[in-house]
Amino acid sequence: MLDKNKVKLGIAPIAWTNDDLPELGGENTFQQCVSEMALAGFTGSEVGNKYPKDPAVLKPALELRGIQICNAWFSTFLISKPYEETLSAFDKHVAFLAAMGARVVGVSEQSWSTQGIQTQPIFEGKYVMNDAEWDALCDGLNRLGKYSLETYGVALTFHHHMGTVVQTAAETARLMEGTDPRYVSLLFDSGHFAYCGEDPTAMVKKYAHRIKHVHLKDIRPEVVERVKTQRLSFLEGVRQGAFTIPGDGCVDFAPIFKTLEECGYSGWMVVEAEQDPAKANPLEYAIRARKFIREMTDL
DSSP: OOOTTTEEEEEOGGGTOOSSSTTTTTTOOHHHHHHHHHHHTOOEEOOOTTSOSOHHHHHHHHHTTTOEEOOOEEEEOTTTSOHHHHHHHHHHHHHHHHHTTOOEEEEEEOTTOOTTOTTSOTTSOOOOOOHHHHHHHHHHHHHHHHHHHHHHSOEEEEEOOTTSSSOSHHHHHHHHHHSOTTTEEEEEEHHHHHHTTOOHHHHHHHHGGGEEEEEEOEEOHHHHHHHHHTTOOHHHHHHHTOEEOTTSSSOOOHHHHHHHHHTTOOEEEEEOOOOOTTTSOHHHHHHHHHHHHHHHHOO
């Protein structure tokens, strides 16, 4: 079983309120969100747009509920904007995370990303980098990771994601090969690998030694197939329920947990299952997810 002294469980607020689709969960407050996280049995959270931006305000609200911040998404634009521009925003972001006690930052390269374009089919039109762009991305990530670790003690983990320049197994491999393991780790997301047709088990086995943060996400294959055949956008897929909690879709989590156990994984595992909260009650699904993880891992 996974080591309870090394592995902590969190959940992302995106099940309650969606930053990219504000109409999903617009009625749900920050206080409701973090209270229900705690009620479901989680001790960690990532950051949503409704969260207070001042650590002096946010930290006491979370401490009341036994919740701590474990990560927050950061968008880089290393192949389309000057490095210094990304570094300036990154510094402020990581300073906030460090003040909140987080030890990892989840980074996604958003240059030419299609994930937020509601008129763009997610299985079409994905940007493919050239060699110079690959060099710029890997070099920039190495520099950001070194800066973050040496300045704040926060490790950079890279989030492969649908619709971005690093989505597939081959793209993930090139990124891992082109970056320094001292400064760039992998944020393993079971759902995003499954969504694009990759094998999450094969990916976790291949990169177990580079994984420093885990997103536990499942997919409903019939919805993903509909997204593909009807040429729907990523966000429309979210609305229709492409993602769900672990144990509610087609991803086999047993070998994923086993691999993480065998490699001595230490860090957070975070349930991240963006859905329409009007269709998938966030508290109900959070409780179900927590029960599934407990049964599978004894955590």
